[in-house]
Amino acid sequence: MKNSDRAHFKLTHPQKRIWYIDKINTNSPLHNIGGCLSIYEDIDIEVMKETINLTIKSNEGLRLRVSEKENEPFQYVKDFEAENIDFLDFSNHENPQNEKEEWSNELFKRCFNLEDNKLYYFAIYKISEKEYGILLNIHHIISDGWSITLIQKQICDIYRKLMNKEYVYTKNYSYLDFIKDEEEYLNSERFIKNKSFWEDKFLDVPDEFLYKTSNSLEGKRQCFDIDEELSNKIKRFADDKKCSLNTFFITVLLIYINKVTYRNDLVIGTPVFNRTNRDQKNMIGMFTSTVPFRFKLDIGVKIKDLIKLVNRELKLSFLNQKYPYDLLIKDLKLSKDGYDSLFKMCINYYNSKYDSDINGIDVEVNEYYCGNQSYSLQITVKEWKENNITLNFDYKTLEYSDNEIKPANKSQYF
Template identity: 20%
Template sequence: MFSNTPPWPLRLHLIGASIKVNYEPIPPAAPQAHYPLSFAQRRLWVVAQRESSAQPFNGLDVYRLEGILNPAALSSAFMTLLERHESLRTVFVMSGGEPVQRILEVSDTGFSISYEDISDLPDRETQLSRFMQQLQERPFVLSEGPLLRVSLLRQSSTQHMLLLSIHHIISDEWSMQIMVRELLSLYNAYSDGLSSPLSPLRIHYKDYSEWQRNTIGAGQFDTDRKYWLSRLSGDLPVLALIPDHTRPSVPSYRGDQLQFIIESTISSSFRTYLDSRGATLFMGLLTVVKTLLYRYTGQQDLIIGTPVAGREHPDLEDQIGYYLNTLALRSYPSGEDSFNTYLSQIKSVSLEGFAHQGYPFDHLVEELGVGADLSRNPLFDVAIILQNIDVNHGHSLHMHGISVTAEHPELHISKGDLRFQFVEQDGNISGSIEYNTDLYRKERIEDMIQHFSSVMKAVVEDPEIILRKISYTGLIDDQHIQQQYAGFTTDLNTEY
């Protein structure tokens, strides 16, 4: 729902890092009328106040159910989830001039499943697409809730579509995986006349947000804080990639996504090469993307963002809530460096960044004093995501007597300028570029995909090639494209 393929595995193993911490349980917060927001929630709340569009904040998961459905068991399963996870019955109100969390009783949430019978409608698939789009675009009222909406569309006696719409301030993709897994477990138990098979939760999101603020205030993350403030010191680069259209003063989040597949021989050779360098696939893909941006712009200072699960504390693995954190990975390409050299730099940057992932990105943005430019994301315009597990597919989606298939509707949104998304399955690398259609034309992104593939092919053939000599068009001279793409050139006007 947060992208067209679930990024469940945003764990440290994406870059091969292993961080061991001394386990200290997160303590339950003292009972009170309301609780502080986490740093990530606060920034999202602030952005939501100034945005008229619901699109960047609403997620949508869609599942096709084929078989005889037990609606009563499904309803009971959802009500149990609301009782079990306080975040699903949280609203955000003002107290003393500050936004706070308020936990409602289940009976006060107003939650219920919306049932729609579309079996008699002509062109049901078109009607279904329209319904999904309307649900995704319908704004939530943070101060009222509920911030989870569930719709069940009946297509026939044995065919239903289950739609889950949720505001990001109470959920992330990891959370949705937990929700669906527990939902199916509860449904199966209730269909068989059994009680809930789930063990009670020891803590909830409010406990995390209180713990986060207390630990930050006590200086327990000072090492991480000092690392990021040092890493992001000085003049911060703004990507000098000229868009096809004038950048709006306020982002609309209108977007699209183009898919691509890397040739299997290149995928295999690239993987073998990375293994020989002691680098992970994430490191390699990040280096290729940054090399392409360098070749476009000539900039010798680049920042790309990547999301992490934000659940390095063991107590958070089974929680539903907005835990997602972001790393701003800064590196310094040089035209005289070989790809091997630049990969080594990216490897170090990645390992260091993930080793210091505990510090909240949103708090870091405030401390750096960036984010005043409302037309773009703070710190970076380009993000990269590697997804290598898809847990909500196949045998993991099991409902008694029902075949469950996860659908991935096209939502036509983009949360930033450019998002490079990759997945590895059976040794093959595929990907997509999510792009802001207010900035870029489809043809430009199609070219970008070809250029990315050309860079990967070039470095597989010769990892010692220096960056300024990597051709992304397959031509000897790429400068005619560079002049169109770059806002300035500092390292490109070198004789080939």
């Protein structure tokens, strides 16, 4: 089918912000996300190739492609065609793991061409007779972190069924349905109420935190695993104060910003799930939106009361989270002063649970960092490794040094 004959759809607002940033930074892998699924046993390569093809076939979100008409972005679904999935054998190298890491890191630094091109890449690799893996590199405009979890679960489930000669039923939850849902929201009373909430929240804008995303993109990541003892202390503290880990770490970041800037009127970013029904929770696509969380910190308040106040403000913000962040930026006319963000720092809480086996075989998921980022500093809080807490600090190298991020000793975590 010719491109001109296909049904074209507008980008959703979560996608529009990705598209806008990519148009400014055309030679950046900023929006490459994904990672590797390590499989600790021999696998059937041909069955795994069939598994990946079935995953692509059953998810229209993966087959979305972006095109432009009169300088406006649109998207369409590419008809499914079976792909010859790449297989790379590193087992004959002197150091297979190093070879695989170099290959993976190089892949994640390559830029996708947004215009009428496939926006994902699957490959199967071999480290040894007892270790294989699947790599997925995918553009953020067609996927978020939750989608990657869905893809991993589908691959595990389909491969198991194929190996056991079971019937494979894959229901298609189409991202196109979300496009319709968003259109309904944009013409609803809820939209008007949400818009009013954010206009009141940012009636005046704290200049200190305004930011231009494209001011340098080169970044680094430092990862810190909080040990079991400290992780449990943090969880007990959060339970005692009746707050989530998300609230806990947002409060910690607010205190930190107050200490280094001496400001009380603070703004940080926090991504939100933005999936409001069961079908959306099963769709592969870009849903994640951003909440600019504004909080006026009173340094005289006790910590337990501060957490309550943060909790209350977060709840109000989350109730109004559907209002698109890109529209708020337009409403506030930030671009006339050269800005495109209300905050410099972002905190992202992950509690996605990956499947830990595939047909009884142990698996492990490892994410990759593309080396570019939008915000000055993003802290990702993960709770999925043996119930311990992991913190990833992604920071722009022109704005932070390695020593500023790395604690001198364990006691400096908090």
